[in-house]
Amino acid sequence: MQSINEIDELIKNISKLPGLGPKSARRIILKLINHKEDLFKPTINSMANVFKNIIRCKECGSIKSEKSSCLNCQKSSKKTSKICIVETIADQWSVENSNVFNGYYHILGGTLNNINNKLNQHFLIDSLISKIKKNNIDEVIIATSATIEGQTTSFYIQDCLKDLNIKISKLAQGIPIGGEIDSLDDGTLSSAFKNRGSL
Template sequence: MAQGSDDIQALIALMARLPGLGPRSARRIVLQLVRKRSQHMTQLAQLLDRVAINSRECTICGNITDRDECAICTDPARATGEICVVQDVADLWALERGQAFKGRYHVLGGTLSALDEIGPDELGIPALIARIHGENISEVILALNATVDGQTTAHYIADALVDSDISVTGLAQGVPIGGELDYLDDGTISAALRARRRL
């Protein structure tokens, strides 16, 4: 049974490689785009072209932007003396969705990993430390993933700042709001017990 032209099949295959999409979701998306091409496809193609040409990493924090410096780094109201260190841009965007943090960020682009030969220089950690000292930062929040590599990276950065007057903190870990203990993994339950507080 014919399922469209070679170009459409190629588009479906390309879309299916995107995170969170499989072949079935990709087919549905492409079919919708083709059916509504006058409403969606032309505008989408133009936006994809502009993003491909103009997007770059912020020269200060590593966020994705269409300028040399992102809107967060150039916003004077964000100069709170707090900098939040994250593993990648997706983590920065997740924190921004919560609208709880009003400081600035630094995107490492990964974590330390001896197996993958990713050391401090590959992540630009020396540049991060210089930035922290150069921007009059009073608190560094290490919002790295609770994995072995994430925690190794957090400890490395904390150790690099141990002789300074800068407060180094990490995100609380434990039971999420609305979470039921029976559905949580052992590591999350252990972290929640260690981070317990008086009621």
């Protein structure tokens, strides 16, 4: 295969993305090169826009546009006074798609295992506690993965919230051992929510 430095570098970067290896990265890049104006250009523009304007919300850890307020933090009469704590944005989207929960979300941005220092700051614990108080939250649902890291993180969060007078629950039946929230189907996730238990 003909080797061109610029393309090799792009293949190397694209193949680091989830679900893609060098072969699919090559196919994507060739498709883009063959459709420079109608696909490559708009893709680059959209990526540049997202890169420039999308940031992590300092209160809930979700993503938001720099120019507008965070939809997840926004108060709404349609939201219940509950907060669901998840590890990643992908987990938030999975729970949202299952339509089983309509309260607020708090996104940790990782687990105890992959965040080594400044845990409270990274997990936005202060902001979580102040939101619980400010919005009269009556229940926090910890929806971390059923992995060792996820469960350790769950214990850590429980400990951070132990002095608050609220119900703390976590997802129960439905999650297979070693399973990650992001990979569950809607039915399994829905059953896990319905069968959540008090801690």
